[in-house]
Amino acid sequence: xxxxxxxxxxxxxxxxxxxxxxxxxxxxxxxxxxxxxxxxxxxxxxxxxxxxxxxxxxxxxxxxxxxxxxxxxxxxxxxxxxxxxxxxxxxxxxxxxxxxxxxxxxxxxxxxxxxxxxxxxxxxxxxxxxxxxxxxxxxxxxxxxxxxxxxxxxxxxxxxxxxxxxxxxxxxxxxxxxxxxxxxxxxxxxxxxxxxxxxxxxxxxxxxxxxxxx
Numbered sequence: 640x641x642x643x644x645x646x647x648x649x650x651x652x653x654x655x656x657x658x659x660x661x662x663x664x665x666x667x668x669x670x671x672x673x674x675x676x677x678x679x680x681x682x683x684x685x686x687x688x689x690x691x692x693x694x695x696x697x698x699x700x701x702x703x704x705x706x707x708x709x710x711x712x713x714x715x716x717x718x719x720x721x722x723x724x725x726x727x728x729x730x731x732x733x734x735x736x737x738x739x740x741x742x743x744x745x746x747x748x749x750x751x752x753x754x755x756x757x758x759x760x761x762x763x764x765x766x767x768x769x770x771x772x773x774x775x776x777x778x779x780x781x782x783x784x785x786x787x788x789x790x791x792x793x794x795x796x797x798x799x800x801x802x803x804x805x806x807x808x809x810x811x812x813x814x815x816x817x818x819x820x821x822x823x824x825x826x827x828x829x830x831x832x833x834x835x836x837x838x839x840x841x842x843x844x845x846x847x848x849x850x851x852x853x
Contacts, residue, residue, distance in 0.1 A: 664702040666692045668712045676755035680710065680763050680770055707769040714777035717760040722784050724749040735792055736840065743836045747816060751828060754820050761813040782809045793847045804846035808839055 654662065670692035674683055683706060689699050703709050728745035729738050750757040760777065786805035795801060812835060818824045819831055 660701065663692075663694060663698050664712075666694065667699060667702055667709065668716060671709045671713050672717075672755070672759060675713070675759050675763055683709075707773065710770045711773040711776075714760060714774045715780070717756055718777035718780040721746060721749055721756070721760070722781060726784070726788075735843075738792060739839050739843070740832075740836050743812070743839055744832050746812070747828070747832050747835065750813075750816050751820060757813070757816050757820060762817050778809065778813070782806050785809055789843060789846070793843075795847060795850045798850050800846050800850045804842055808842055812839075 667688060671683060671688055674687060674691055685696060685699055685706060688706075688709065689696055703712070725742050725746045728741040733741065750760075760774070763774075782802070782805045785808060786802050789795070789801055789805060790797070815824065815831075815835065819828070824831060
């Protein structure tokens with residue numbers, strides 16, 4: 640089912656129709672995030688989502704055509720937020736080691752300050768193939784950003800080795816963050832970040848050398 644086109648356009652309560660529609664969509668996505676963080680994707684239904692958001696089904700279909708569309712919105716927003724926070728922490732004139740420390744530190748802090756972010760984006764088991772595809776696409780956004788900035792930082796040519804190293808770094812870091820949150824890696828966050836930064840630098844330097852050697 641496709642989303643129902645919004646019809647109200649007049650201002651009400653200080654908001655236009657489009658603003659109210661955007662607010663309802665955001666409320667539904669926020670409620671979905673909270674529900675999935677607590678119960679997982681498999682228990683998410685339109686009924687529970689509307690109840691949590693305080694909206695009826697009409698407003699759900701006004702914004703989303705299906706639960707898959709909600710999953711796409713939630714995972715995309717989580718990826719966008721993580722990318723934005725990470726990029727905001729670095730400056731173009733920073734040396735490579737400072738970029739690594741600032742970027743990894745900001746990324747880890749963002750995911751662990753509110754552990755639900757890491758658990759929903761990287762840890763929650765998708766409810767089906769479509770949901771898994773949406774989450775994979777969101778994670779791919781993060782990987783692509785890392786690869787792009789890695790090439791720019793080290794002035795590297797296009798090639799698969801940087802994409803490969805970015806996938807390894809993001810995938811490994813996300814799993815490490817989940818393990819840290821679960822207590823499997825039992826040490827302070829500052830030391831955890833220090834070790835991650837060191838590993839990012841080792842892998843980044845090796846990938847850069849290999850890319851230049853081809």
